Amino acid sequence: MSDILPMPARKPLLEVRNLVTEFPLRTGVFRAVNDLSFSIETGKTLCVVGESGSGKSVTARSILQIVDAPGRIASGSIMLNTADGLSVDLAKLHPRSRAIRAVRGRDIAMIFQEPMSSLSPVHTVGDQITEALRLHMRMTKAEARAEAISLLRQVEIPDPERAIDRYAFQYSGGMRQRAMIAMALACKPKLLIADEPTTALDVTTQAEILDLIARLQKQTGMAVLFITHDMGVVAQIADDVLVMHHGVAREYGPVEQIFHAPQDDYTKMLIGSVLKLEQKAEIRLARAPLDRTAQPILEVRNLSQHFGSLKALDDVSISLLPGETLGIVGESGSGKTTMGRAIMRLYDPTAGEMLYRKADGGIVDLAKIEGAALKEARRELRMVFQDPFGSLNPRMTVAQVIGEPLLVNGIARGKELDERVSHLMEQVGLDPGGRERYPHAFSGGQRQRIGIARAITLNPRIIVADEATSALDVSVRFQVLDLLMKLQDELGLAYIFISHDIGVIRYMCDRVGVMYRGKIVEVGDADKVCNAPDHPYTQALLSAIPRPDPRDRDRSRRFRYTEPTPVRNGSSAR
Amino acid sequence: MLKFITKRLLWMIPSLFAVSFLAFVLIQLPPGDYVTTYIATLAASNEIIDQNTAASLRERFGLGDPMLVQYAKWMWGIITRGDFGISFEWQQPVSGLIWERMALTLVLAIASLLATWAIALPIGVYSAVRKYSIGDYAFTAFSFFGLSVPSFLLALVLMYIAAVEFGQDVGGLFSHEFENAPWSLAKMVDLLAHLWLPVIILAVSSTASLIRVMRANMLDELPKPYVTTARAKGLSEFRLLTKYPMRIALNPFISTIAWLLPNLISGSVVVAIVLNLPTAAPLLLQSLMAQDMYLAGAFVLLICALTLIGSLISDILLALVDPRIRLE
Numbered sequence: 001m002s003d004i005l006p007m008p009a010r011k012p013l014l015e016v017r018n019l020v021t022e023f024p025l026r027t028g029v030f031r032a033v034n035d036l037s038f039s040i041e042t043g044k045t046l047c048v049v050g051e052s053g054s055g056k057s058v059t060a061r062s063i064l065q066i067v068d069a070p071g072r073i074a075s076g077s078i079m080l081n082t083a084d085g086l087s088v089d090l091a092k093l094h095p096r097s098r099a100i101r102a103v104r105g106r107d108i109a110m111i112f113q114e115p116m117s118s119l120s121p122v123h124t125v126g127d128q129i130t131e132a133l134r135l136h137m138r139m140t141k142a143e144a145r146a147e148a149i150s151l152l153r154q155v156e157i158p159d160p161e162r163a164i165d166r167y168a169f170q171y172s173g174g175m176r177q178r179a180m181i182a183m184a185l186a187c188k189p190k191l192l193i194a195d196e197p198t199t200a201l202d203v204t205t206q207a208e209i210l211d212l213i214a215r216l217q218k219q220t221g222m223a224v225l226f227i228t229h230d231m232g233v234v235a236q237i238a239d240d241v242l243v244m245h246h247g248v249a250r251e252y253g254p255v256e257q258i259f260h261a262p263q264d265d266y267t268k269m270l271i272g273s274v275l276k277l278e279q280k281a282e283i284r285l286a287r288a289p290l291d292r293t294a295q296p297i298l299e300v301r302n303l304s305q306h307f308g309s310l311k312a313l314d315d316v317s318i319s320l321l322p323g324e325t326l327g328i329v330g331e332s333g334s335g336k337t338t339m340g341r342a343i344m345r346l347y348d349p350t351a352g353e354m355l356y357r358k359a360d361g362g363i364v365d366l367a368k369i370e371g372a373a374l375k376e377a378r379r380e381l382r383m384v385f386q387d388p389f390g391s392l393n394p395r396m397t398v399a400q401v402i403g404e405p406l407l408v409n410g411i412a413r414g415k416e417l418d419e420r421v422s423h424l425m426e427q428v429g430l431d432p433g434g435r436e437r438y439p440h441a442f443s444g445g446q447r448q449r450i451g452i453a454r455a456i457t458l459n460p461r462i463i464v465a466d467e468a469t470s471a472l473d474v475s476v477r478f479q480v481l482d483l484l485m486k487l488q489d490e491l492g493l494a495y496i497f498i499s500h501d502i503g504v505i506r507y508m509c510d511r512v513g514v515m516y517r518g519k520i521v522e523v524g525d526a527d528k529v530c531n532a533p534d535h536p537y538t539q540a541l542l543s544a545i546p547r548p549d550p551r552d553r554d555r556s557r558r559f560r561y562t563e564p565t566p567v568r569n570g571s572s573a574r
Numbered sequence: 575m576l577k578f579i580t581k582r583l584l585w586m587i588p589s590l591f592a593v594s595f596l597a598f599v600l601i602q603l604p605p606g607d608y609v610t611t612y613i614a615t616l617a618a619s620n621e622i623i624d625q626n627t628a629a630s631l632r633e634r635f636g637l638g639d640p641m642l643v644q645y646a647k648w649m650w651g652i653i654t655r656g657d658f659g660i661s662f663e664w665q666q667p668v669s670g671l672i673w674e675r676m677a678l679t680l681v682l683a684i685a686s687l688l689a690t691w692a693i694a695l696p697i698g699v700y701s702a703v704r705k706y707s708i709g710d711y712a713f714t715a716f717s718f719f720g721l722s723v724p725s726f727l728l729a730l731v732l733m734y735i736a737a738v739e740f741g742q743d744v745g746g747l748f749s750h751e752f753e754n755a756p757w758s759l760a761k762m763v764d765l766l767a768h769l770w771l772p773v774i775i776l777a778v779s780s781t782a783s784l785i786r787v788m789r790a791n792m793l794d795e796l797p798k799p800y801v802t803t804a805r806a807k808g809l810s811e812f813r814l815l816t817k818y819p820m821r822i823a824l825n826p827f828i829s830t831i832a833w834l835l836p837n838l839i840s841g842s843v844v845v846a847i848v849l850n851l852p853t854a855a856p857l858l859l860q861s862l863m864a865q866d867m868y869l870a871g872a873f874v875l876l877i878c879a880l881t882l883i884g885s886l887i888s889d890i891l892l893a894l895v896d897p898r899i900r901l902e
Contacts, residue, residue: 066805068797096811105808118799120818121898132807167897183807 011081012039013223014063014108014191019076019091021055021062032058032071034247038240040191042083045217045224047234047255049270050244051473052444056227059244060193063225064104065095080107082190106136109184113196115176119168125152125179126164132186151182155212173332174205178212185216192217193225198233202331202500207544207558210237229473231274232546235259236553243267255550273474274548277503280527283485290324290510295357297322297494298343298462303352303367305335305342312338314518315352320462325488325495327509327526329502331541335518336498340464343496344383345374356381359461379409382455386467388447392439398425398450399435405457420457427490428453428483445476449483456487464496469504481508502545506530514538517563537561575900579890586882590875591649597874598645601867607637608662608865635662648868652875659868663861668872671857676876678747679839679853685769686776687834691827694781698788699820702796713785720782726844729775733849736771744771745850772849776842791826795819821895828891835884836877 021033033055040046048056061067063078078090080103093100112118120128129151130144139147145164152160155178168176177197184192194213198206214237217224228234234241238255243266251264262268296319305313312335320326330336342349345366354366356377366377385391392401403421406412412420422432428449439447448468455463465484469477481504487493499505505512505526512529514522514537522535533539540561547553609631613623632638636647651657658668701710736742743749747768752761795801796819804814843855854873861869893900 061802064806066802068802101808101810103808104806110803110806112799112803114799118803120800120804120822122821122896123818124897128803131804131809135808167901169898170901180803183803 010042011079011087013042013081014225015039015077015079015081016059016063017077017079019059019062019078020074021058021067021071022074023071031074032247033062036076036244036247036249038242038249038252040223040225040240042190042223043217043221044239045226045237046240046242047238048225048227048242048244049229049231049234051229051475053246054244055247056244057195058247060110060195060225060227063090063193064108064110065090065093065100066104066110067095080191082107102136105132105184105189106187107189108191108193109187109189110193110195111177111180111184111197113199115173115180115197115200116168118180119176121167121169124165124167125171129164129179129183129186132183136187147186148182151186152179154185154216155179155182157182173201174208177201177205177209181209181212181216185220188220189222191223191225193227195227196229197226199228199230203541203546204331204544204560206233207546208560210546211558213237230546231270231474232548235548235550236546238550243270259548259550269475271548273478274503276478277501277507278548279506281481281485281507283482283489284508284510287489290321292321294321296320297357298366299355299357300343301353301355303342303354304350305338305347306350311518313342313349316515316518316520317352318513318520318523320494320496321510322461322494323488323492324511325485325497325509327505327512328496328498328515329500329505329512329541330515331500333517334515336500336515337466338518339515340383340466340496340498343462343464344381345369345378356462379405379458380461382458382460382463384448384451384455384463384465384468386470388444388451388471389439391451392447394439397436397438398430398442401439401450402435402453402457405454409458411458424453424457427456427487429479443476444472445480448472448476448480452480452483452487456491456493459491460493462494462496464498466498467500468497470499470501477504484508502530502542514541516561575893579886582886582889586879586886589882590878593878594649594871594875595645597878598648598867598871599641601862601865601870601874602641604865606865607632608635608867609637611863611865612662635660648871658872658875661861661866661869663864663866663869668869671869672854672872672876675852675854675857676839678851679855681765682747682769682772682776682851682853683834683837686773686780689773689777690780690784693777694784695788695824697781698785699792699815699823701785701789702792703815705793717782717785720778721786723779724844725775725779725842726848728778729772729845729848732771732775742771743768747772747851772845772851775845775849787826788823791823792819795823825892825896828888828895831888831891832881832885835880835887839873839877839880 016039017037019033019036020031023030023032036059038046048059050056058067058071062073065073067073073091076091079087080090081087088099088103090100090103119125126145126148129148130139130141133139133144133147134141137144149160149164152163157163157175157178163171168179171179180197192213197213198209201209210233213224216222226233226237235255241251241253241255241258242249243251243258243264245266251258251262251267258267259271262271298320300316300318303313303316304311314335316339318326328336328339338347341347343354343366349367352367355363356366357363358380364373364377369377396404399418399421402424403412403417406417406420421435425432425435430446430449430453434441439450442450451468468484469480472480484495485508488495497505497509509526511524512526513520514529514533514535516537522529522533522538524534529538530542533542540559543558544560609628612631613628616623636644639647648659651659656669658672660666661668661671664671697713701713704710733744737744746753747765748761749764749768752764755761798819801814801819804818809817839854839858843859845851846853846855847859858870858873860866861873
């Protein structure tokens with residue numbers, strides 16, 4: 001056994017030192033990444049975590065020199081040390097040089113957040129995978145095609161011989177991300193950079209993609225730089241964690257330290273906000289218990305909403321008590337958004353009734369009423385939308401946005417309107433002095449507050465909030481959730497809170513309905529459904545949620561729910 | 575796909591009938607007819623035609639029949655014999671007049687189209703990729719200049735320069751000796767020698783607008799994530815530009831084929847008249863002014879048919895190049 005050589009002191013695969021990436025602006029220079037240093041070892045996973053605007057994406061792009069114009073690396077070094085002893089400083093290479101192009105896709109590959117728009121819509125998936133193979137591995141067309149098929153098989157795409165000739169839009173979201181991964185892994189890179197690769201996916205799909213990356217990492221021994229804002233994901237996959245805030249590293253260390261002995265205040269806040277979602281909100285704990293014997297304010301009975309052959313809602317029944325927060329949870333395509341819109345009577349339901357109990361005790365069926373009665377009901381049922389950017393008209397001032405319902409319904413005008421708007425803005429925690437400004441001057445959280453102010457303008461009794469906090473960073477999310485609960489206490493509102501995030505539901509809701517393919521499969525108390533659900537689908541959904549604790553990394557308990565096939569009469573069960 | 579094409583082709587039949595009828599009515603709508611115009615022309619040169627001659631002329635041309643009968647006769651001739659009627663003014667079958675001019679029109683149109691695309695598309699891409707560079711500003715200035723200069727003015731200026739400075743024979747597409755000569759190699763060369771001037775004039779204005787369109791299309795596509803993906807794969811900038819964003823930015827141009835074909839006939843009238851080009855546009859104008867109804871009617875019918883065929887072709891091409899249209 002004399003051929004064992006002493007191990008040379010291994011340099012890390014990638015070493016970033018004092019990286020500064022700048023964007024020249026008209027008014028000066030914006031430093032998106034400021035004096036950042038970290039390193040990644042072969043076979044390890046580094047998670048870069050931070051909220052929007054923290055510079056984590058720019059960091060990833062700096063490594064490959066693909067920062068969007070006019071951004072550029074101002075100083076620092078990015079040393080790539082390959083196994084054959086060669087080192088190259090990527091920061092010194094020209095973004096269009098042959099040398100950096102040889103690194104891209106071959107030594108370092110990247111996958112992106114939005115799997116749909118990150119693939120070309122007019123080229124087949126196979127075309128886009130073979131391209132990298134032909135470029136870096138000098139394969140012939142036939143070899144590249146055979147290799148691409150084997151790659152697609154590796155990422156578990158069914159029927160890869162046919163899937164290779166399909167287009168991205170013929171794939172589902174999860175399959176697209178698998179195809180992206182196949183493309184990135186085509187040339188067996190030493191480092192995979194994944195920029196929020198699971199953010200646009202459902203939790204169950206996310207869990208599968210994370211498993212896939214982990215499995216491939218084990219097989220090939222590549223390093224992974226994983227960018228995310230989700231601390232749960234970090235806890236599940238990271239070896240090391242880099243916490244970023246406003247372009248600066250706040251904390252850098254092993255995952256165990258970050259979660260169980262965080263040093264930095266910002267890290268503590270991030271971890272704290274995730275742990276907060278593991279339990280009920282304090283406001284709710286302080287409340288008197290809900291009166292379960294009260295007459296429901298809204299009762300949905302056997303509601304169906306079909307779009308052609310698609311049954312978006314299929315015989316749904318659920319009720320809402322006064323002052324209650326009812327959560328609706330489900331994956332994309334489960335019909336939860338349709339549910340919210342149907343209650344607002346934005347559609348004409350196919351079948352069923354929605355009985356709304358008015359303040360005077362009279363009952364109207366929202367599914368049937370028209371004209372003035374519908375208009376009156378809509379004043380008392382309001383909606384808060386998901387996208388704080390798209391749901392506010394950019395050409396209206398905040399005062400106009402909030403005051404519009406009052407004006408349209410002829411309730412207030414002139415000075416009175418102005419006072420009402422100011423009061424509403426104070427109620428949602430905004431400075432009324434900013435009421436003449438336009439929405440673009442506000443941050444995401446502030447805009448969502450504007451949306452909420454608009455919703456409560458007409459003293460509604462029910463608010464339907466459709467993924468109202470999904471687009472917000474965790475630190476802002478709680479402020480908005482707490483605001484909603486504060487308003488609930490002040491105004492006696494009942495909420496229908498639609499979300500895909502069990503944590504938010506657990507924090508916020510009294511009862512939860514779980515939706516799956518247009519049906520409500522389970523309704524019950526939030527504590528019960530979120531912790532010990534009865535229905536196998538809910539159990540599967542919960543099992544897929546990444547636990548925000550690196551000590552709890554058991555992937556084996558995760559499973560995907562498959563609908564039991566309907567049993568024909570007498571043919572089974574012998 | 576085949577079903578779609580058949581359906582579209584079948585729909586073309588009633589559309590053609592409707593348009594040809596409307597065109598026929600519109601041409602007849604102004605007071606008087608070809609004979610009136612004819613008499614007026616002769617009167618201008620002090621020739622007087624008496625009522626009897628006029629009446630016999632009318633009878634010969636079938637102008638006395640009710641309009642519907644005239645239309646039916648005309649359509650019947652087209653459907654059964656491919657006979658578009660006789661041009662009153664030229665005293666020749668319409669089809670003979672049209673086809674000769676159409677061939678030259680086609681040559682001119684395709685030549686200027688190719689010139690336009692060859693100049694505009696690369697410049698548009700360059701302008702987008704190097705947005706706000708000196709080159710972009712220069713091309714932007716050029717394209718706004720090209721957009722704002724009327725093409726007939728450009729035609730006059732270029733004709734002046736070519737004739738006075740270079741002693742070129744300008745106007746028309748042939749030299750005198752070839753004008754009525756049968757087709758030969760020498761005539762082809764002569765055609766090419768005359769073609770460049772109208773091609774430049776026609777290309778300048780359309781190049782200008784095309785540069786702007788291409789630049790805007792590219793600017794829409796360049797920041798898309800799939801471009802970054804391609805870049806992260808290690809493709810060279812040129813290859814990734816031509817393969818990904820340009821491919822998609824070109825799609826709108828395929829739609830323009832729909833109005834390119836009818837433009838063969840009715841487009842660039844002014845330039846054709848200024849340059850005295852033997853293309854279809856001046857003949858159409860003349861036939862309308864003279865109320866030469868079979869000639870004008872045939873042109874309108876042709877324009878309509880070309881519009882329909884053009885949009886069919888562009889729809890089919892779009893479906894071929896864009897899988898999102900083909901497969902969804």
